[in-house]
Amino acid sequence: MRYPVGVVLERTAGALRAAGMPPEPAATVAEVMIDADLRGHHSHGVLLLPVYLERIRQGGIDPCAEPFWIREETPVSVLDANGAAGQVAARLAAERSAAIALQAGVGVVAVRHSNHVGMLAAYRAPFERTGVVGLILNLAGTSVAPPGGQRPTMGNNAVCLVVPRGEQEAFSVDFATGAVACGKIRQAALQGTAVPEGWLLDRDGAPSTDPVQLDEGGAVPVFGGHKGLALSLMIEILAGAIGGGVTSRGVNRQRLWPDRVMDCSQLFVGFLPSAFGIASMAPFLEELEAAVRDSYVSGPPALYFPEQYEAQARKEAERDGLRIEPEVAGVLGLC
């Protein structure tokens, strides 16, 4: 069933408020989730609400906690999320990294003791407002296996770059280092459909198309072989070790430990183009799109450049409403 975006947003915030979260953080968490749905990434959307509500009930997310600054300096600050919803801390960190960069040319904010932050590109607003380019790295709990490995000993760690371009919505690239997002596998489990080959290994390390295996000790292979492993290690080091003092094995997976703070961590780095003598990023983004487009001898495929899928999904959602799974519609009081 589809429901108008505004209704889903308000009902989601309402469900969080009913669970004891004050209005401002509830609105933030709801906005980040609905933004993912609007961009077509339902795995990071309101589908997560039941998980978050369960974690609030069991203590993994403290709905009233307020993040606090361990170090509030320029150009490096460190935020303790204090067990609050990850979205609340991440939004603060995005704002401060952009504000520092606006002043100093570069701004870095590390976030530790945090919870699930959802889709990284959802934190683009402060970068859009300031014209600062934002690099965001997230350390996740273990779900990914290295090339040829069987056990999930690394995170499905994510990296995102937000590139403002004036009045237009910022351009972003946003991806995780697993062959696929864990949420997409769980979405398949909810819908009772098999996943494509290459997405999943079962608990014995054998290839599997049964999405239920993921949360029964299964693993997602890392993308891109040894280069994907190298990128994932970079994120473990930058977002995890430096940013949070932890690696993926120190993160409490949110479904496995609903009563514990996840202790995941993030690194936000803002770069102010004008500090490098660059007035606008828009012409470079146009050049890059042309470069990719021109590589196809017989013309590009329908979707060839990041953000095209997201723009399409948003248009559809705004026109037809958001598609909500029955389980979630029930939680939202929509059926």
Add this chain to the structure above:
Amino acid sequence: MRYPVGVVLERTAGALRAAGMPPEPAATVAEVMIDADLRGHHSHGVLLLPVYLERIRQGGIDPCAEPFWIREETPVSVLDANGAAGQVAARLAAERSAAIALQAGVGVVAVRHSNHVGMLAAYRAPFERTGVVGLILNLAGTSVAPPGGQRPTMGNNAVCLVVPRGEQEAFSVDFATGAVACGKIRQAALQGTAVPEGWLLDRDGAPSTDPVQLDEGGAVPVFGGHKGLALSLMIEILAGAIGGGVTSRGVNRQRLWPDRVMDCSQLFVGFLPSAFGIASMAPFLEELEAAVRDSYVSGPPALYFPEQYEAQARKEAERDGLRIEPEVAGVLGLC
């Protein structure tokens, strides 16, 4: 034929001095090349010397040019390489980004109007000395095709993370976004051997195993499909657009235009762990190695973690000498 490391190093610097380069930059360029050979990456090693010498003769590299600071501030500085050898500018940038980070917690140096810089991990020394973690991004000329594309419209852009760990040599990950390094294909061309499938497309976009096709309009496919494309775009934006005001299409490929400065660019970002409350990176690196090792049910393969291959190659080179191609041995006066 194999020659002692010290002899190759001195002969390489000597060849550059004979071409008109002063002793200090000649030593820098030679050290960076030989470091790649020592680590087993001959594609970035002394094999490049004939290309560099030709570029000096034709004006693409100005052997006497001195890079100058466009902006020399904390925490962001911008260096104009001024058409000097890329290694000279890159070493300056590495030193300054580490020095700024030591003072401010983070340090950023952009390098523009530069030439080929070789293997990024070769710039680890200033990070090792200061304990600063270094992120290095390089924008290359066009040689890579996006997923499913035929024409080389993107760079084989590289990313490297240097992680100091006390007395031990720094740990590093260092890779480019093409399925393979262009230099490895050119090495095969020199040796007259075919390259594996998946490494190369010919000028018409058809898969090829003939390494000669690379410099006749061929392309290397990007690694890792759309996620590899996303990473490569991130480097185009950070090292290229922000760092140098250019994308890969604005870079003059070094063999194609031996009379022009390449105009490639780099971004060096240093992060001081203690600014984030982290005393040492060593325990995290041990944790990461254990995480990868533990993922293999029947024990890990011989090489499973970055730097293992490089350590092995170095041991071999120091024991047996460096293997030098006959063409290069001639240039070095070694045969």
